[in-house]
Amino acid sequence: MLVFILKRLVNAVFVMMAVAFLAFAIFQVAGDPVEMLANEQMSQVDRDALRDRMGLNDPMPVQFMRFVGNAMQGDFGMSYRNNQDVIGLIAERFPATMELVLVATLISLVVGIPLGILTAIGRGRWYAEGLQFLSIIGVSLPSFVVGIMLILVFSVILGWSPSFGRGEVVDFGWWSTGLLTPSGRAALVLPAISLSLYQITLIMRLVRAEMLEVLRTDFIKFARARGIPRHRIWFRHALRNCLMPVVTMTAMNVGALIAFALITETVFQWPGMGMLFIQAVTFLDFPVMAAYLVIISFIFVVLNTMVDISYAIIDPRLRSAR
Amino acid sequence: MNVLEVRDLRVEFPTHRGVLTALDNVSLSIRPGEILGVVGESGAGKSMTGLAVQGLLEPPGRIASGSVTLNGRRIDTLSDREMTRIRGREIGAIFQDPLTSLNPLFTVGAQLVETIRQHLPMSASAARARAVELLAEVGIPAPSERVDHYPHQFSGGMRQRVVIALALAARPSLIIADEPTTALDVSIQAQITALLRRLCAEHGSAVMLVTHDMGVIAETADRVAVMYAGRLIEIGEVAQVTRDPQHPYTQGLMGSIPALGARVPRLEQIDGSMPRLNAIPPGCAFNPRCPQAGPRCRRERPELFTAGAEKAACWLLEGGTA
Ligand SMILES: Nc1ncnc2c1ncn2[C@@H]1O[C@H](COP(=O)(O)OP(=O)(O)OP(=O)(O)O)[C@@H](O)[C@H]1O
Ligand code: SF4
Ligand SMILES: [Mg+2]
Numbered sequence: 018m019l020v021f022i023l024k025r026l027v028n029a030v031f032v033m034m035a036v037a038f039l040a041f042a043i044f045q046v047a048g049d050p051v052e053m054l055a056n057e058q059m060s061q062v063d064r065d066a067l068r069d070r071m072g073l074n075d076p077m078p079v080q081f082m083r084f085v086g087n088a089m090q091g092d093f094g095m096s097y098r099n100n101q102d103v104i105g106l107i108a109e110r111f112p113a114t115m116e117l118v119l120v121a122t123l124i125s126l127v128v129g130i131p132l133g134i135l136t137a138i139g140r141g142r143w144y145a146e147g148l149q150f151l152s153i154i155g156v157s158l159p160s161f162v163v164g165i166m167l168i169l170v171f172s173v174i175l176g177w178s179p180s181f182g183r184g185e186v187v188d189f190g191w192w193s194t195g196l197l198t199p200s201g202r203a204a205l206v207l208p209a210i211s212l213s214l215y216q217i218t219l220i221m222r223l224v225r226a227e228m229l230e231v232l233r234t235d236f237i238k239f240a241r242a243r244g245i246p247r248h249r250i251w252f253r254h255a256l257r258n259c260l261m262p263v264v265t266m267t268a269m270n271v272g273a274l275i276a277f278a279l280i281t282e283t284v285f286q287w288p289g290m291g292m293l294f295i296q297a298v299t300f301l302d303f304p305v306m307a308a309y310l311v312i313i314s315f316i317f318v319v320l321n322t323m324v325d326i327s328y329a330i331i332d333p334r335l336r337s338a339r
Numbered sequence: 340m341n342v343l344e345v346r347d348l349r350v351e352f353p354t355h356r357g358v359l360t361a362l363d364n365v366s367l368s369i370r371p372g373e374i375l376g377v378v379g380e381s382g383a384g385k386s387m388t389g390l391a392v393q394g395l396l397e398p399p400g401r402i403a404s405g406s407v408t409l410n411g412r413r414i415d416t417l418s419d420r421e422m423t424r425i426r427g428r429e430i431g432a433i434f435q436d437p438l439t440s441l442n443p444l445f446t447v448g449a450q451l452v453e454t455i456r457q458h459l460p461m462s463a464s465a466a467r468a469r470a471v472e473l474l475a476e477v478g479i480p481a482p483s484e485r486v487d488h489y490p491h492q493f494s495g496g497m498r499q500r501v502v503i504a505l506a507l508a509a510r511p512s513l514i515i516a517d518e519p520t521t522a523l524d525v526s527i528q529a530q531i532t533a534l535l536r537r538l539c540a541e542h543g544s545a546v547m548l549v550t551h552d553m554g555v556i557a558e559t560a561d562r563v564a565v566m567y568a569g570r571l572i573e574i575g576e577v578a579q580v581t582r583d584p585q586h587p588y589t590q591g592l593m594g595s596i597p598a599l600g601a602r603v604p605r606l607e608q609i610d611g612s613m614p615r616l617n618a619i620p621p622g623c624a625f626n627p628r629c630p631q632a633g634p635r636c637r638r639e640r641p642e643l644f645t646a647g648a649e650k651a652a653c654w655l656l657e658g659g660t661a
Contacts, residue, residue, distance in 0.1 A: 235439035242393060242434070243454045243505055244427025247419075257444050 022326055029322045034085070036314040040307035041084050047303045050097075093308035098300045103308045107290060112192045113183055114289035117281070118274045120209040122267060125216035130256075130263065132217070133224020138251055140229070148221070155218035160277060164211040164284035171207060179204050181286035208285040212278060216270060223266055227259035234258075265324045272317035340411055341368040342513050342545040343392065348405035348415075350384075350391050350569075352616075359616045361387050361400065364652075365571045366643065367564050369513065374539065374546040376560030376577065378553065378592070380613050383566040385549040389515040391415075392547075393430055394422035410512060428458040431506030431544070433516040433535075437498035437523070441490035447474070447501045448486035451508060458509035473504040478534060496527040503535060510542055517549045528552075532559055553592070557581055565589050568613055568624040575649025585651035587629050623654070631655060 044050065051068050059067075068074060072083060087093070093103035132148060139145035171177045184200030186193040195201025231237060232255055240250050279291030286292070290309060297305035350362035362384050369375045377385045390396050392407050394417065407415040414425060426432070434440045441450060451470035455461055461469065467486070474482035477500040490498060499519060506514055516535060520528035536559050539546050548560055556563050556577060563580050565573040565588065573586040584590045611628040614620060620627055626636040635654050644656035 235434060235436060236442045238395065239432065239434050239440040239502070239505075240442065241395060241423075242426055242430075242432035243508075244423050244425070244457055245453065246423050246457075249453075254442050254445075258442070 025322050025325050029318045032318050033311075033315060036311060036318075037085050037088060038081065040088075040310045041081050043303055043307050043310075044084075047301070050303070088308075088311055093311070094304040096297075096302055096305050098297075098302045098305075103304045106293060106305060107308055107312060108191055110288060110290045110293045112194060113287060114275060114278050114282070114291060116195060117205065117208055117212060117278055117287060117289060118271060120205055121213035121216065121274060122271060124209055124213040125220050126263075126267060128213075129217040129220030130224050132221040133259075134228060134251065134256065136221065137225045137228035137232070149225075152218040152221055155214055156222075158214070160211060160215060161280050161284050163214050164208070164281055167207045167211050168284070178207055183288055208281050208287050211284070212274060212281045215277070216274065219270070220263060220267070223263060224259055227262055228255055231255045231258045265328060268320055268324050272313070272320045275316060276313055341408075342371050342373075342410060343367075343369040343547070344406075344408040345388070345392065346406045346408070348388070348391060348407065349403045350387060350396065350400060351403040352400045354399075357617070360403075360569060360619070361616060362391065362569045364643075365405070365566075365569075367571060367574055369545040369547060371512070371545055372540065372543050373562065374536065374548055374560045376556035376563040377547060377549045377566060378551070378556060378563060379566035381551075382613060382615075384569040385566055386517050387569070388566070389432075389517050389547060389549060393426055393432060393515060394419065395426075424458075427454055427511070428509045429511050429513065431509070431511040431514045433499075433502055433506045433514065433519045435518040435521050437495055437502050440502050441498060443490055446487050446489055447493070451486070451501075451505060454505055454508045469508075470504075473508060474501070476507075476538065477501070477504045479504075495523055496531065499523060499531055500534065503531075503538065507538060507542065507544075510544075512544060514539060514544050514546045515549075516546060518551065519548075520555070521551065528555075535559075553581075565592065568619050569616065570624055570652065571643070572625070572653070573649065573651040574643075575651075579647070579649055585646045585649055585656060586625075586653045587631050587655070588625050589651070623652070 050071065050073065051064050072080060075083075091104045093107075095101065096103050096106060132152075136145040136148050136152075172179065179200070182204055183195050184202070184204035185198040186195045186201055187197045188194075195205055228251075237250060237254060240254050245254070275290070278287075278289060279294060281287065282289045282291035283295055290312075293305060294309045296302070297309065345365060345367050348362055348365040349360065352359040352361055365384070365388055367375065367388075377388065379385050387396075387400075391402055392409075392414075394414070396402070402415050405415070406413055409425065409429060414422065417425070441447065445453075448467065448470050451473060452463065452466045455466040455469055456463070459466075471482045471486050474486060479485050479497060479500055485493075490501070493501060503519075506516075514535075519535060520531050523531060532555055535546070535548075538544075548555070550556060560577050562575060563577050564571055565580070565586065567588055573580060573584065573589045575585075580589065581593060584593050614624065614627075620637070621640075622638050623629070623632070623636040623641050626632040629636065633654070639654075641652045641654045641657070643650040643652045646656045
């Protein structure tokens with residue numbers, strides 16, 4: 018067990034080092050940072066001094082190690098664009114993205130699980146096959162198309178909800194939330210639905226596949242032979258045995274949703290990390306791009322590692338072997 | 340009155356390549372407290388008979404004709420909802436593999452209480468007390484502790500005892516045990532069979548005992564039914580059938596048992612193997628392998644003829660020649 022956990026952790030560290038190297042490489046191909054920061058009037062002497070201060074004359078490995086060391090302390094340098102702390106910029110945007118992602122996850126579970134059950138137990142019926150067909154469309158629709166259609170219908174035509182922004186927010190320390198104000202909640206609805214649509218179809222298909230699998234097992238047949246009614250077999254015996262993979266997939270996909278949110282945020286002008294990244298790209302703001310890459314990857318890796326480890330802990334065979 | 344009365348049962352599986360007849364002309368009856376052994380090669384239709392009686396045929400499988408009568412009430416025409424009230428209450432089931440019969444995510448107590456309360460008007464605490472009693476009855480040590488354990492914390496033999504407790508939970512008048520010891524260690528098979536026999540005698544339950552083990556039949560059953568290619572070919576008192584089998588197939592079966600307790604091997608003495616469902620020969624299904632087959636056997640199908648206290652489906656019993 019301990020060996021397994023250690024292996025996972027070492028694995029995670031390797032992945033993060035690779036990502037850090039990529040982020041670092043961005044700077045190498047991006048051109049001279051001094052040119053980016055310096056203004057026209059700066060003399061060559063000043064430029065050299067700046068270059069030296071930034072450590073750009075050190076050998077490459079030293080620069081890389083310094084980059085990693087700083088990143089571990091949350092120091093990604095200054096934004097080229099407005100001379101703000103990069104980490105501060107990201108922290109400011111982080112709550113917006115997280116609220117969007119968490120609400121989208123919630124929606125995908127609340128809608129996806131019942132749909133999965135329905136399509137599994139109604140297999141062969143018209144409504145189940147219809148839903149199954151719709152889910153194929155759901156998987157293949159690009160999320161910006163969904164977003165634009167939602168805006169068109171609900172904001173432009175019906176005028177029910179705002180088409181951009183986050184509404185009013187309330188601050189708790191560094192965390193700002195839109196969940197407590199009516200306008201904040203209204204603004205969240207469309208982006209969250211748009212972001213969750215793909216996830217709903219994933220969960221629905223996973224639950225369906227797992228349910229069909231579990232319904233074939235002996236213990237389900239035996240439960241039928243014991244005279245347990247159908248609904249109890251579906252919702253108590255079968256569903257329970259399906260939830261484990263659903264929970265793990267959901268946890269792993271939070272990382273993917275944060276990354277996907279980039280598109281949704283752009284479509285809905287949602288002031289999250291994804292928007293920050295897109296702006297950074299347009300302004301060639303390399304420190305922000307690098308920081309985004311590293312932080313998103315970090316969230317990914319942490320979630321995956323936690324899921325792997327919890328899987329091992331929950332597996333009863335490993336549990337009783339301890 | 341017989342507990343179970345099966346008349347001319349025919350089970351069909353419509354497939355895209357035509358209708359498969361899995362059971363044909365199966366007639367048998369079990370008196371109160373009686374143990375009927377059911378033997379036959381793999382694929383002969385033993386499990387299918389038990390499932391048909393319980394109304395647990397997998398769609399598209401269905402009872403095409405014939406009748407199943409339980410304690411004087413016809414049950415093959417009941418809806419699944421009505422059968423749910425009979426399964427577990429009037430018919431208890433024991434499956435082959437105790438490792439897969441129990442839901443891994445619920446304690447054995449939870450599964451017992453669920454079954455008891457499904458069928459009997461009992462409070463949760465009374466049902467729990469009854470669950471502990473049942474575990475004690477099937478010989479599980481420290482039942483008041485074990486009741487809160489999960490299936491994986493029991494050995495195979497202990498799990499089959501739990502399955503027996505579940506089958507007996509509502510005191511059904513009929514138990515259908517489908518190879519209850521096949522998956523178990525040889526050393527505990529006899530214990531489980533003895534337990535089953537003792538409990539059914541105490542409760543006065545009738546038993547349909549499917550097995551490959553002629554030794555178990557000889558020791559445990561009162562009467563025995565022999566199946567071949569989805570048909571019942573001989574039925575009678577165990578002592579008589581083993582001493583003086585009437586059907587050439589049964590004669591081969593008995594000839595192939597070296598001693599009590601030996602398993603029924605593939606019939607080495609009789610050349611060939613049992614036909615597949617889609618290739619059952621016309622006339623007597625056994626005719627290609629029968630040493631005594633005559634021209635009539637290839638044309639006409641023999642009924643069950645009475646020969647003394649037994650019945651067998653063979654032309655030899657009608658006129659002395661085939
Ligand atoms: N879903 C199904 N569709 C079509 N045929 C089936 C189906 N299930 C079982 N059969 C066939 O029905 C026949 C009877 O099977 P059954 O399980 O009753 O045999 P059995 O006598 O219990 O054999 P075993 O000793 O191996 O348990 C077999 O030939 C099997 O292939
Ligand atoms: S009916 Fe004919 S083929 Fe069938 S068992 Fe009797 S003798 Fe053999
Ligand atoms: Mg079987």
